[in-house]
Amino acid sequence: MTTSRSRPKKASVSAIRVAELAGVSRSAVSRTFTDGASVSPATRAKVLAAAEKLGYHVNHLARGLIHHRSGIVCMIVAELQAPFHSNVVEVTTRKLQAIGKVVMVLNTAGQPDNVEAALRQTLNYRADATVVVSGAPPVSLIETCIENGQRVILINRDDPIEGPEIVLVDNESAAREACLMLHRAGCRRLAVVSSTAGTPSIVTREQSFVAAAAELGLEAQVSRAGPTSYATGAEGARQLLGASSRPAGVFCVTDLLALGFMDVARLEFRLDIPEALCVVGFDDIPQAGWIGYNLTTFRQPIGEIADHIVAIIEKDEADPAPPKRLPTQVAWRKSVRP
Template sequence: MAKAKLRPKKSSVSASKVAEVAGVSRSAVSRTFTDGASVSPETRAKVLAAAEKLGYHVNHLARGLIHHRSGIVCLIVAEMQTPFQASFVEAATRSLQDKGKVVMVLNTAGKPANVEAALRQTLNYRAEATVVVSGAPPRSLVETCIENGQRVILINRNDAIEGPQFVMIENEAAATEACFILRRAGCTRLAVVSSTAGTPSIVARETAFVDAAQAAGIEVLVNRAGPTGYASGAESARQLLAGANRPDGVFCVTDLLALGFLDAARIEFRLRIPEDLCVMGFDDIAAAGWLGYDLTTFRQPIAEIADHIAGMLEDEDGGPAQMHFPARVVWRRTVRP
């Protein structure tokens, strides 16, 4: 016997239809599905039974727009394929959904015209807020949101724009501590492995490390072999370790760079870690803790940041204009005790 094909209904069930089937007023249906509204247990039971029978669902978008709150939050993300960004998106979407928000993720890796069109969609749907995750989403997207009266939260960005709120990692403090840790481990020839991405957080870490070393009278080799990734870290190792005066202490501005650097140092140059070379990273991605790497790094408190953002969007007063989170060192085995 041929299976019957399921056809979508031409229209959704209305609240008026639920009221008709339940034998109650239209306002009674509205009160039943409004938190805190007054409705008798008998009426509520009738309405819920009718809604279940008809397959009725409340149009939260329409209801929210009446009160100027759609419940939609847009996440603008660059480099979603990197472990840190993926972890942040996972944590942020979970925290926001726990608060009853609907999350729309906008990937800026596409063509600029397509990204702009997608952002316009979030504005058309009256997203309550846009969260711009650290990376390289263009400033023009941020300005578009602000110009349309949208609330904007910037993560790990220092854009000189009036209007948004800022959630920052203390990158400079962590990079300064990295320099101190490597010096305390006995390293005298320091290098920083950065990238060509030039994002605010990467630039802040690189600059702070160089400044701290120079303040201690140590010149630093700075290497940017390519974009922020494993292959660039490995290439940086080839460039820095091939010379006679190679460094004995290296700070990588992300863990992905550090993992590539470590593999090249061990496999291609036969260096012992940390006896011959100390290496530090930043982010504490999952792979940093794998036995093959055991990387000493700095942990960004992803879950705390995500919960803070979700709380900010529930706060009618808006929360602080700026919030700073420390990056804590995670001790493993790539730095001498």
């Protein structure tokens, strides 16, 4: 019978070993791997050759902590499976990595306590900044992070507290435009398909649409059949379209809700979109442009959101700037009559 022996763990190569092999001082190795530091071309060549031979890598985390900068940026996301959130993470992580940041994505799906635990974890890792994509963390917890010297960036959340950097899209104007869009298409019975999530962005879209309808002398029905999901949109369609006063124009506060709503409207109620029913979404996720949906929606400027996050993290001053409010853009397709 043979016995397997585990290979001994190989120790990481130290800067001292590189210095010994290169025949230079320890400080010369440090200067070689420090941007802007003074080191002669000959010394740099010796150090790089020795580092290559030994397989040496700079411990950026340790070096950063000495200067109170870890280089880590945490992203807190509650719904990674949601197309809009996954798009935000994909674009933002790519741009943060391009400026040399290490991105830690914390998935807080499930219990609300998971969001609190994730935020506390960012303090343990001494993250340079935390980007909160989820709308769930309580204000008190955000204040705790700020009090501990952490830069907090909130996406689509405008809390009345001092300290966080805020990046918003103009949810109110978009929702009001959605109402006018449906009204111009001849829709007089209106409805909103929302969710029970209660996040600031969703609540603003829902309330702004209802207010705009009231200004036109119309009443907008509201459906909140569950969390922000395809299934909730489908159930919203069953509730609204099965009623005696069926709406003619519907605003779904996210595209994912709209996709579920449209499928049930066409497949279960046999309604033609947009001839019998007009539908407007919000986000402009990739699926909205699929030929099976052709959803008219409001595009969130994900690239601009990511660029602004990068700009916040790169700036030297710690004082937060006023909230950045970005406009949405209508993506005209075929779910609303001309």
